[in-house]
Amino acid sequence: MSALSLEHVTKRFDRTLAVDDLSFSVPEGQVFGFLGGNGAGKTTTLRMALDIIRPTDGRLTVLGRAPGRENAPDIGFLPEERGLYRQMTALDTIVYFGRLKGMTPHDARTEGLALLDRFGLGDSARSTIDKLSKGMAQKVQLATAVVNRPRLLILDEPFSGLDPVNQRLLEDEIRRASKAGATVIFSTHVMQHAERLCEKLLLLAKGRRKFEGTLDEARAQLPARLSVVARQSLAPVDGVESCEPVGTTADGWQEWDVRLKPGGNPSDLLQACTERAIPLRRFDERRASLHDVFLQLVGPAEARP
Amino acid sequence: MKNILIVAAREFRQIASMRSFWLTLLILPVALSLGPIAQRFLRDDRADRVIVIDRTGGAEARSIEQRFAADRDRDLLQKLSRYVQRHKYESADPAAPWARHDRWYDEADIARFRASGGLDAALARIDRVKPADAPTFKPPTADYEIVPAPPALAAMPDDRLDAAVKGYLKPADGKTKPVDYILLVPRDFGSSPLVKLWARSEANGTFIAAVQDVLTRDLRSRFLESQGVSPAAAQTASGIAPALAISTPPPGGGAREAMLVRSILPLAATYLLMMSLILSGSWMLQGTVEERSNKLLETVLACISPEELMYGKLLGTIAVGLSMILAWVACGVAAGYATHGVIADLIRPALDPLTSPGTIFALIYFFLAGYVTISVLFLAIGGMSDSMREAQGYLMPVLLAILMPITLLLQAILAGKGGILVEVLTWVPLWTPFAVLARLGIGIPTWEVVGSGLVLAVFAAISLVLVGRLFRASLLAQGQRPSLREVAARMRAGGREVK
Numbered sequence: 001m002s003a004l005s006l007e008h009v010t011k012r013f014d015r016t017l018a019v020d021d022l023s024f025s026v027p028e029g030q031v032f033g034f035l036g037g038n039g040a041g042k043t044t045t046l047r048m049a050l051d052i053i054r055p056t057d058g059r060l061t062v063l064g065r066a067p068g069r070e071n072a073p074d075i076g077f078l079p080e081e082r083g084l085y086r087q088m089t090a091l092d093t094i095v096y097f098g099r100l101k102g103m104t105p106h107d108a109r110t111e112g113l114a115l116l117d118r119f120g121l122g123d124s125a126r127s128t129i130d131k132l133s134k135g136m137a138q139k140v141q142l143a144t145a146v147v148n149r150p151r152l153l154i155l156d157e158p159f160s161g162l163d164p165v166n167q168r169l170l171e172d173e174i175r176r177a178s179k180a181g182a183t184v185i186f187s188t189h190v191m192q193h194a195e196r197l198c199e200k201l202l203l204l205a206k207g208r209r210k211f212e213g214t215l216d217e218a219r220a221q222l223p224a225r226l227s228v229v230a231r232q233s234l235a236p237v238d239g240v241e242s243c244e245p246v247g248t249t250a251d252g253w254q255e256w257d258v259r260l261k262p263g264g265n266p267s268d269l270l271q272a273c274t275e276r277a278i279p280l281r282r283f284d285e286r287r288a289s290l291h292d293v294f295l296q297l298v299g300p301a302e303a304r305p
Numbered sequence: 306m307k308n309i310l311i312v313a314a315r316e317f318r319q320i321a322s323m324r325s326f327w328l329t330l331l332i333l334p335v336a337l338s339l340g341p342i343a344q345r346f347l348r349d350d351r352a353d354r355v356i357v358i359d360r361t362g363g364a365e366a367r368s369i370e371q372r373f374a375a376d377r378d379r380d381l382l383q384k385l386s387r388y389v390q391r392h393k394y395e396s397a398d399p400a401a402p403w404a405r406h407d408r409w410y411d412e413a414d415i416a417r418f419r420a421s422g423g424l425d426a427a428l429a430r431i432d433r434v435k436p437a438d439a440p441t442f443k444p445p446t447a448d449y450e451i452v453p454a455p456p457a458l459a460a461m462p463d464d465r466l467d468a469a470v471k472g473y474l475k476p477a478d479g480k481t482k483p484v485d486y487i488l489l490v491p492r493d494f495g496s497s498p499l500v501k502l503w504a505r506s507e508a509n510g511t512f513i514a515a516v517q518d519v520l521t522r523d524l525r526s527r528f529l530e531s532q533g534v535s536p537a538a539a540q541t542a543s544g545i546a547p548a549l550a551i552s553t554p555p556p557g558g559g560a561r562e563a564m565l566v567r568s569i570l571p572l573a574a575t576y577l578l579m580m581s582l583i584l585s586g587s588w589m590l591q592g593t594v595e596e597r598s599n600k601l602l603e604t605v606l607a608c609i610s611p612e613e614l615m616y617g618k619l620l621g622t623i624a625v626g627l628s629m630i631l632a633w634v635a636c637g638v639a640a641g642y643a644t645h646g647v648i649a650d651l652i653r654p655a656l657d658p659l660t661s662p663g664t665i666f667a668l669i670y671f672f673l674a675g676y677v678t679i680s681v682l683f684l685a686i687g688g689m690s691d692s693m694r695e696a697q698g699y700l701m702p703v704l705l706a707i708l709m710p711i712t713l714l715l716q717a718i719l720a721g722k723g724g725i726l727v728e729v730l731t732w733v734p735l736w737t738p739f740a741v742l743a744r745l746g747i748g749i750p751t752w753e754v755v756g757s758g759l760v761l762a763v764f765a766a767i768s769l770v771l772v773g774r775l776f777r778a779s780l781l782a783q784g785q786r787p788s789l790r791e792v793a794a795r796m797r798a799g800g801r802e803v804k
Contacts, residue, residue, distance in 0.1 A: 050607045069308075069610055077607040081600035085315075087322055099311050100608035144604065 001064050003028045003152050003183035004049055009058030011044050011207075018044040020207040021058070026185055026200070028151075031178050033198035034187035035294060041207035042187035043080060046156050049185075050077060063152055073102035076150030076177075080157040080187075082141050086130040090121060090140045093129060097144040108147060115143040119169065138166050146173060153177050155186035159193050171197060191290040201290075205298040215290065222288040222296050224266050226258040229282035230273075237272050239264040253281055308609045312617020313624060320588045320625045329584055330629055334636035352450040353485035353512065356473065358459055358466075360492040365523065369488070370451045372519045375415055377447045382410045382418055385427060388442045397430040409549035449512065452484060463491060466501075474505045488516065495527045571745035572718065574668060577633060578675050578738060579711060581626035583704065586683035589622040593687025594696050611777040615684060622680050623673070664745055667754050674761050675738025679707065681768045688776040689792070711739045718743045731757050734764035771796040 004026040011019040019041040026032045034042050047053045048060055051067035062071050084093050091112050098108025116125050119139040121132075129137055138161070146153065153174070159167050174184050174197055188194055194201060201218055203211040211218060223241060228234060231252050235243040239261055246255040260269065266285045273280055320326050355373075359366035385403040389395055395404040401421065402414040410418075418427070424444060431442070461469050466489060473484045486508070489501040500520060502508065522543040529539035596602050605614060682703055690696035714730050730740040731749075737757045741749065778795035 047603075052603065052606045069608065069613075072608045075607065077604065079600070079603035079607075081603065083596075083598075083600035083604075085319065085601065086595070087319060088315075096311070096315055097604065097608065100308060100605070141604075 001028055002026060002061065003030070003063055004032075004185060005061045006045070007059045009045070009048065009055045009060060011041070011048060011053070012056045018207055019048070019055070022204075022207065022209055023058075024202050024209060024212055026183060028183050029178070029181055031174065031184045031197050031199050032186075033194035033201045034185060034204070035189065035191070035194055035201055035290075036187070036204035037189055037298065039206070040204040040298075042204060043156055044207075045204075046154055046185070046187060049154065050075070071152075072100065073148060074151040075101075076145040076148060076153040076182075078142060078145040078153075078155045078158050080160060082138070082161075084129045084137055084141060084144075087128055089126045089128050090116060090132065090136075090143075091125040093140055094143045094147050098147040101148040103148055111147050111149070112143065115147060116140075119143060135163050135166055138162055139169065142166075142170060142173060146177065149180070149182075150177070151182055153182050153184045153186075155184065157188055158186050159188060159190055167193075191294055195290045203294060203297055210297045211293075218290060218293045219288045220263075221293050223262050224260040224264055225286045225288070226260070226266055226269070227282065227284040227286060228256045228258050228280060229253050230256060230278060230280050232278065234258055234269070234273065234278070237269060237276065237278075239268055239272070255282075308613045309617040309620060312609065312614055313620035316589065316592060316618050316621025317624050317628075319592055320585065320621070321628075323588065326588065326625075330632055333580070333633055334640075337636075338640065350446045352447040353509070354452045354482065355449050355486045355488065355512075356452050356454045356458070356484050357488045357490065358454050359490045360463075361490055361494050365490045365494065365520065366451075368519045368523065369516060372515050373447075373449045373451060375412065376515060377449075378415045378418060378423075379410045380445050380448075381424060382414065384445050385424070385442060389431065392435070392439060394431050394434050397434045398427075401427065401430070403427055407550055407552060409551055411546070411549075412544075448509075449515075458487075463489065466503075470503045474503060486512065490520075494520075495524065498524060571668070571742050572715065574672060574745075575711070575715065575739050575742045577630045578672055578742065579708070581629045582676060582679050583708075585622045585626040585629065586680050587700075588625065589618055589680065590683045590687040590690075590696055590700065591693065593618065593684065594690050594693050597687075597691055612773055615688075615773055615776050618684060619677065619680055622683075623676050626676060663751070663754075667745060667758070668742065670758060671738045671741045671761070674758070674765055675742075678734060678738065678761065678765045678768060681765070681772045685772045685775050688772075688779045707735060710736055714740055714743055732760065734761050737761045737764075 002025045006025070007023050009019055009022045010017070022041070022045065034045070036042050044053070048055050049062050049067055051069065051071075060067050063074055065071060085096075088096065091109065094112035094115065095105060095108040098112060099105060103111070113122070113125060116122050119142070121136055121139055124132060124136060129140065132140065145155070155170075155174070158170055158174075162170060171193070174186070178184055184197075186193075186197075195215060198215065200214055201211065202209060203218075211221065227246075228243075231254070233243045233245075234240050234256060241259040241261045241264070242257075243259075244257045246257050248254075258269070260266065266283075270280075270283060273283075355369075357366040357369055382403055386406050389397070389403055390406050398404055402410060402418050408414070421427070422429075428442060455473070458466075458469060458473065466487075470487045473487060476483055483505055485505045487503040489503075491497065491499065491501070494500060498520075500516075502513075502516070526536075526539045526543040529542055530536055534542070596605065609617075683700075686696055686699040686703065690699065710726075710730055713726060714736070717724060717727050727740060727744065730736040731744065731753060738761065741754060741757055774797070775792060775795045
């Protein structure tokens with residue numbers, strides 16, 4: 001069963017087309033990255049999954065059901081724009097959201113205290129939010145999202161505004177939830193987090209899907225690049241798109257920036273060099289980063305945060 | 306429903322944790338209890354001090370002193386009579402003047418009262434029939450006190466008195482008690498009607514009337530004697546006065562008094578509704594704006610629907626308002642017990658309207674319907690505002706629109722008037738709860754209560770639907786304040802979602 005499935009979903013606000021005929025599916029238990037620049041439609045899609053807004057067209061299912069508040073007990077949600085009731089205590093805040101997700105007061109309190117202890121806030125359980133530091137409040141907010149041990153954890157730009165300590169804490173929580181069998185869907189425009197955490201990615205631009213697949217599949221979207229030190233250019237070798245010299249020669253050896261044709265395999269190039277008896281001093285494959293893939297697929301303007 | 310209750314409980318706790326809530330809760334009882342205390346301090350219980358310089362030999366001064374004493378005893382008798390009538394103590398001495406309430410006490414009544422031992426003897430008799438915990442009689446203080454003329458002043462020639470009296474009316478040292486009136490009755494009074502009065506401030510009408518009456522009688526008596534009438538006959542003729550039989554309703558039983566007393570509860574309900582609505586509505590508004598400005602809403606809306614959030618907030622606000630009213634009513638009951646005399650007597654007839662189940666139902670219905678109808682407006686404002694400053698922009702005109710007509714309404718009700726304004730306010734749903742509640746005491750036709758109640762119910766239902774749409778459409782909208790057109794668009798079916 002899919003944790004989240006969209007079939008030809010469109011969302012229009014007045015004259016703005018926020019999501020355009022979007023279809024994808026997130027299998028249960030997967031850590032799924034939702035990538036795109038500002039205005040790509042990430043938040044709108046997540047809000048539709050949570051039934052905060054309704055699609056103009058198309059069909060969504062969440063954990064096999066239509067979006068709705070009846071899914072709340074199984075969902076944890078951390079919005080991009082975060083805030084808490086300033087006069088409520090940390091524990092009461094967690095209990096409040098736990099209860100809104102269908103937990104009993106006792107269970108919500110027990111789980112809330114355990115979470116606060118785990119996040120190093122055990123001593124601040126009864127402090128009001130306005131007395132906590134920003135970092136502590138961020139931990140409380142995270143606790144409100146996971147207090148119900150959700151089957152589906154939806155995080156909208158979860159790393160924005162977090163200090164490095166809390167970024168690490170959040171990554172740990174995502175891994176912990178995933179290990180416990182939860183599906184994690186998070187949107188981000190910070191590619192490093194997606195590279196570290198996601199099993200599958202969806203790249204959006206202007207509300208449309210640009211790419212869906214694994215990280216390796218994403219990298220395969222870009223031609224492979226190599227740094228080779230040889231006495232001669234590799235341009236004539238099959239599969240090479242371009243071969244540009246880098247720096248100056250030393251004892252007849254030259255460093256070359258080699259780009260393979262789309263779908264080209266560095267191993268095939270190495271084999272071809274051996275067969276042609278081309279001596280090589282260095283043969284380094286330079287793996288494309290997700291950022292490069294993103295720039296390639298959505299363009300620099302879309303990628304700008 | 307469970308989520309609504311959870312939201313309502315949080316809303317209640319949040320408001321109850323505010324310092325302003327507790328301050329406001331205490332302000333009303335404190336202000337009401339301070340009022341009588343302040344009044345007691347401000348009230349001037351001191352008798353006005355009067356010096357009479359009688360150059361005629363002292364007869365006029367004695368007459369004036371006797372007149373003040375008679376007036377004081379008449380006032381005492383009247384107050385005692387009202388006390389006895391209020392508590393039904395006539396059996397203590399049915400023949401006593403204070404047990405007969407059908408007259409204006411004349412000289413003979415006062416003489417009998419004095420002869421029978423005065424106030425002490427009367428109270429001793431009353432004590433025999435008075436329950437132990439019943440309120441005691443508090444005698445009125447005398448209005449005037451005759452002070453003997455200081456020898457220096459009495460010996461001073463008349464033409465030098467103008468300058469001399471100033472030192473007595475406004476003593477320079479600040480320690481000497483001032484005199485309020487100095488009256489000079491010249492030696493030739495009788496042949497000349499002229500007397501002279503110096504007053505410390507504006508002369509009191511009752512003082513002037515009493516002095517004038519005493520001196521007029523004397524002048525008439527002298528005139529009659531000069532016309533050959535015997536001194537005794539002249540004296541009698543000048544004292545002839547009608548015996549006035551008076552029929553007055555018992556304390557609290559007068560028509561206007563009764564109307565006002567019967568209006569106490571409905572008017573109090575109107576005031577309480579108005580005050581608690583404005584206060585709790587403002588707090589709810591503050592909470593809603595906080596949710597928007599603190600970017601909390603998305604987290605909340607991921608768990609519950611906008612409608613559940615809205616109804617929870619409304620319920621929480623109503624609970625806060627009703628708690629305030631309960632606290633104030635409890636303070637009122639406590640004050641009633643503490644001052645068991647007058648207030649308890651006042652409350653008893655005030656509770657008369659509650660003997661009718663229809664009135665009780667109307668009181669509760671219009672109170673609750675009013676709360677919902679007006680609270681919804683606060684909620685709509687909160688749903689559309691990103692900050693309290695922005696909310697104030699909407700709030701001020703709304704509050705003025707609600708409060709200004711109500712002020713006029715309450716004045717009209719207190720004056721016992723109806724009229725077109727009261728009728729109009731009864732039928733406009735925004736003011737219906739206040740108008741009907743206020744009119745319950747003075748009487749309102751049943752058809753008007755039922756009709757305006759139905760109009761109010763329909764209006765409340767429509768407001769809930771429209772504001773529900775507006776609330777849903779506005780919750781996640783940010784940016785510029787929506788125009789009226791935009792607000793209307795959000796209220797239309799479905800409400801347009803704003804990114």
